[in-house]
Amino acid sequence: MDKVYEGKAKIVYRTEDPDKYILYFKDTATAFDATKKAQIVGKGELNNTISSLIFDMLEKKGIKTHFIRKLSQREMLVWRAKRFDVEVVVRNITAGSLCKRLGIEEGRLLHKPLVEFFYKNDTLHDPLLCYEHILLLELLKEEQVSVLKKTALEVNEILKDFFKERGLLFVDFKLEFGELPDGKIAIVDEISPDTCRLWDAKTGEKLDKDRFRFDLGDLIEGYKKVLERIQTL
Ligand code: TMP
Ligand code: ASP
16 A cells, blocks of 8 residues: 555555545554654554544544544544644643643642643654744644634543543543644544553553553553443443
């Protein structure tokens, strides 16, 4: 197949339809700007399955995504999109870079969700962006910043409830956005335990990529627990 782009965890392929691409989920796990890297058999399949289930659910709730359908164990059919070079992070509970940056403890429940923008730029190590930085770099127009923030908060409410009903705490997550061939803004990339922090509500066990980042336990075991929970109900 004709490759459009290869990232750390996925490959994008062209199809016969110029408006549709195939996302191929690899078994590669990376962290800290890919300074930590491993092949983890089964990860691609799990992330494709989990992502497809979440995208399908969001679409049914009226959230625009690039998802068309799951094609195979490792492949997802998506709409072609012009991706914005920003990552939108929403946090419900303190963790990760927020704790490091502000010197606060992990696990504090935030009174209201916190939205952050990061510059998708490996050379610069994906720095945090102020609103004015986004405009200065012309990464987004003013009204697009509002649309992305509003959509990210809507997705947060949907997913927070969805995971809560399944005994999982939705700590934080990252979204990417792009413009579809019809000009509409949509969520692109993936929504999986690679891009979300999910903790078991009873035990506090971390079931996401922090298992790999900080050697907390078998990654596949965690991701399988997430899939089992979201497949039921
Ligand atoms: P952070 O606390 O490291 O900033 O991460 C916030 C959320 O974003 C967390 O759910 C993990 C996700 N994330 C990604 O999806 N890709 C990344 O490259 C990073 C650094 C975080
Ligand atoms: N995936 C990112 C990288 O490899 C970082 C992360 O998710 O922690 O750089």
